[in-house]
Amino acid sequence: MPDGPIEMSAISRDGHGPDYNDARDDDALLGSDNDVEEASKLVRGEPGIWVWLLVVSAGISGLLFGYDTAIISSALLQLANPPETSPIPALTIAQQSLVTSITSISALISSLGSGPVSEYGRKKAIFAAAVVFILGAVWQSWAQSVQGLVVGRFIVGLGVGAGSAVVPMYITELSPAHLRSRLNTLNTVFITLGQIVAYLIGYWYSQTPFGWRPMFLLGGVPATIQIGLLFFLPESPRWLVQHGYIEQATSILARVYGINQDESNAADRRMLSHLVRSIEQGVRSETELASTTAKWKNLFGKRSNRRALLISGGLQGFQQLCGFNALMYFSSLIYAMLGFESPTLTSLSVAATNFTFTLVSLVLIPRVGKRRLLLYSVPMMAIGLLAAAFGFHNLPTQDVSAIHEEKSAINADPASSFYAYVILFSTTFYVASYASGIGNVPWQQAEFFPMSVRSLGTAIATACNWSSNFIIGETFLGLMDNMGAVATFMLFAVICTVGWAGIYLIYPDTEGMNLEEIEALLSR
Numbered sequence: 001m002p003d004g005p006i007e008m009s010a011i012s013r014d015g016h017g018p019d020y021n022d023a024r025d026d027d028a029l030l031g032s033d034n035d036v037e038e039a040s041k042l043v044r045g046e047p048g049i050w051v052w053l054l055v056v057s058a059g060i061s062g063l064l065f066g067y068d069t070a071i072i073s074s075a076l077l078q079l080a081n082p083p084e085t086s087p088i089p090a091l092t093i094a095q096q097s098l099v100t101s102i103t104s105i106s107a108l109i110s111s112l113g114s115g116p117v118s119e120y121g122r123k124k125a126i127f128a129a130a131v132v133f134i135l136g137a138v139w140q141s142w143a144q145s146v147q148g149l150v151v152g153r154f155i156v157g158l159g160v161g162a163g164s165a166v167v168p169m170y171i172t173e174l175s176p177a178h179l180r181s182r183l184n185t186l187n188t189v190f191i192t193l194g195q196i197v198a199y200l201i202g203y204w205y206s207q208t209p210f211g212w213r214p215m216f217l218l219g220g221v222p223a224t225i226q227i228g229l230l231f232f233l234p235e236s237p238r239w240l241v242q243h244g245y246i247e248q249a250t251s252i253l254a255r256v257y258g259i260n261q262d263e264s265n266a267a268d269r270r271m272l273s274h275l276v277r278s279i280e281q282g283v284r285s286e287t288e289l290a291s292t293t294a295k296w297k298n299l300f301g302k303r304s305n306r307r308a309l310l311i312s313g314g315l316q317g318f319q320q321l322c323g324f325n326a327l328m329y330f331s332s333l334i335y336a337m338l339g340f341e342s343p344t345l346t347s348l349s350v351a352a353t354n355f356t357f358t359l360v361s362l363v364l365i366p367r368v369g370k371r372r373l374l375l376y377s378v379p380m381m382a383i384g385l386l387a388a389a390f391g392f393h394n395l396p397t398q399d400v401s402a403i404h405e406e407k408s409a410i411n412a413d414p415a416s417s418f419y420a421y422v423i424l425f426s427t428t429f430y431v432a433s434y435a436s437g438i439g440n441v442p443w444q445q446a447e448f449f450p451m452s453v454r455s456l457g458t459a460i461a462t463a464c465n466w467s468s469n470f471i472i473g474e475t476f477l478g479l480m481d482n483m484g485a486v487a488t489f490m491l492f493a494v495i496c497t498v499g500w501a502g503i504y505l506i507y508p509d510t511e512g513m514n515l516e517e518i519e520a521l522l523s524r
């Protein structure tokens, strides 16, 4: 629920960034009456639990994204040491990398393909992703060969990529402006929750022979529940307006904004028609961009769209290149190398910190604003990384190649080394700072694109995420081997510094604006 009057000023909160104050003058987008004030008061109505339930249902895709990307680390521990009766021989290091990275590749492919699919309806695209998740879960769990596993991981990645592009777009299009950031953050809460569940289930089945089969299969359960829930989920009102279903769109918007249409007063009705009209205006350009070629041209030809792409794609790339998933995927190896007794539990702490601080950002984002939160949290990430590099530098022995062997690289009584704890605490600090800002803000990308190119823009920005995710997954162990841990963590700190400068220069404050106002802001 809103905590106070919704923020209608576009001045950057830290007073330094780009000043978009005059963007608000473009009230024409809200209709001819020019009564933004009145509409904004009405926006403070109670949308009720309904919107939250919708987001929870859609957010199951986020849960699956988190689960399926994290479960692989527990499954690999078993697949690398199979029982004698296993039809699949022990996976080599190269096969382990392939089974892990193929998911990022197919997520990259399907995030790009999700643009055209979501043009047929956001709900249909979420449904398609859920079906793919189930197929992938069953395929992986029945695999009888390495090739079978690779195909299963490929299929599940298609679901991950499509869900990761479409669900945030659906949430963005459905949410009232003052709740949009929070509801989108909820989706990231689901991703991080899925990662914790994956670690716990992985731990639960770790001693069961062929425990990797139920680990993979369980991913199908939330997807099945989601298919049931999808029957109750409305289509995105913006998509409905775009396809001429004005009445349905109006009644969904009424529910979203907590207006009972039967008992509504004149002000309510006016506010609703303002909303529908503003969406119609945004949508009108869509009919002019019927072909895919026209959309591509518009995306790259129009200044505001190029800016939207630069901001969203850049932020998505930075979210991955800052190295967070190196910890997510390989923290048990890192902590084993440092000599901690239960590396799986210490790496569960990465997932738990990530989840907890994503919850913190749920509270912080509407209060502090996304821009300010990023500007504060990214330097903290750099500090955490530098402190970790300092810890690695001072370890008694530094044979990082031991990371592959999952055993301690430190001389006698390793975990009692003060510097092992410095690394544990500084990486935890880094994860907390990551989760408070950059871990979820990039997923709020759909708000930057006008309706005419939203699905295409969102798809490309999401693809930036998955391609960078692939780069980190593929290169991290090699970097640790070749450059050493100190240089690797310092490199991530440098990337954070560059990312911070980029955010400072181009990331606008959009808190509380409606989507059409954001479009006006980027056109200036």
Ligand SMILES: O[C@H]1[C@H](O)[C@@H](O)[C@H](O)[C@@H](O)[C@H]1O
Pocket: 188, 191, 192, 195, 319, 325, 328, 354, 439, 440, 443, 469
């Ligand atoms: O927003 C999510 C979240 O931060 C996850 O924990 C991470 O694994 C994903 O790569 C990221 O996209």
